[in-house]
Amino acid sequence: xxxxxxxxxxxxxxxxxxxxxxxxxxxxxxxxxxxxxxxxxxxxxxxxxxxxxxxxxxxxxxxxxxxxxxxxxxxxxxxxxxxxxxxxxxxxxxxxxxxxxxxxxxxxxxxxxxxxxxxxxxxxxxxxxxxxxxxxxxxxxxxxxxxxxxxxxxxxxxxxxxxxxxxxxxxxxxxxxxxxxxxxxxxxxxxxxxxxxxxxxxxxxxxxxxxxxxxxxxxxxxxxxxxxxxxxxxxxxxxxxxxxxxxxxxxxxxxxxxxxxxxxxxxxxxxxxxxxxxxxx
Numbered sequence: 001x002x003x004x005x006x007x008x009x010x011x012x013x014x015x016x017x018x019x020x021x022x023x024x025x026x027x028x029x030x031x032x033x034x035x036x037x038x039x040x041x042x043x044x045x046x047x048x049x050x051x052x053x054x055x056x057x058x059x060x061x062x063x064x065x066x067x068x069x070x071x072x073x074x075x076x077x078x079x080x081x082x083x084x085x086x087x088x089x090x091x092x093x094x095x096x097x098x099x100x101x102x103x104x105x106x107x108x109x110x111x112x113x114x115x116x117x118x119x120x121x122x123x124x125x126x127x128x129x130x131x132x133x134x135x136x137x138x139x140x141x142x143x144x145x146x147x148x149x150x151x152x153x154x155x156x157x158x159x160x161x162x163x164x165x166x167x168x169x170x171x172x173x174x175x176x177x178x179x180x181x182x183x184x185x186x187x188x189x190x191x192x193x194x195x196x197x198x199x200x201x202x203x204x205x206x207x208x209x210x211x212x213x214x215x216x217x218x219x220x221x222x223x224x225x226x227x228x229x230x231x232x233x234x235x236x237x238x239x240x241x242x243x244x245x246x247x248x249x250x251x252x253x254x255x256x257x258x259x260x261x262x263x264x265x266x267x268x269x270x271x272x273x274x275x276x277x278x279x280x281x
Contacts, residue, residue, distance in 0.1 A: 006132040009064045013128035016057045017121045020082075023050035024114055027089050031096060031103045044093075051086055055079065061128070071127055078120050085113055176204040180211070192219065 026047040030040060058079050065071055092106045179196070186194045195212045198205035 005064065006135055009061065009128055010132045012057055012061045012064060013125040016054070016061060017118075017125050019050060019054050019057055020117065020121050023047070023054050026050050027093075028107065030093060031106060047089070051082075054082060058082075061124075065131075069131070071124060071131065074120065074124060074127075078117070078124065081113075081117060081120070085110070085117060088113070172202065172204070176207075180207075183211075187215075 026043060026049075030043040030047060033039065033043065058075060062072060062075050065075075088110065092109065095101060096103070096106055183194055183196050195215065196208040198208040
């Protein structure tokens, strides 16, 4: 916005200088060609038009400057000098049309004042240029300072964001991983009932729930396996006992069978002997 204002101020100062030369040329056109071409009124209208434009541009330039600008005083003085010069121009035109004085004689009367006004306008334009350059330099310095400040602020914000990101990374990823490793190490040290704690509602809590579910399933399968092992051992013991009983029975059956057979034979032989009468000796 400041850059636009400076450009506008410089543009008005340049236009002011150009308008003054048009204003001066329009007055000379009245003197040189007003009567000969019968266009006096046209040239006079151009003269007044350029005069009004000159005042308007002076006021516009004054409004564009700061209230404490050193250019306000020379601009006010220049405005007063242009008014006096314009009155002198009008008076010279009246003299020209009411007397026989030559155009060159009248033009020579205002050479010095026209030159002074041209110099004053050029000085104002140069002063406006210098003012614009000074403000632009100051603006560049301010912008440089702001850029440095913004760079430092951006760097600090970047560092803060990185620190925050690292904190979140440590809180959400690194710590849960370290905690999971510690739980696994405790499990390796035969702490079968240890479980992971789930905090919040995030990926780690889902992982913790799945891990705990897996441990519960493993523990349940372990208990079932121990139960099956005990049942299998009982079955094997009963089978061994059955084999032992069968072996003992087999070992006992043979002598018992032989003994039974022998006793039966002795019994039968005894009965036969009882039936045979004994002879007298």
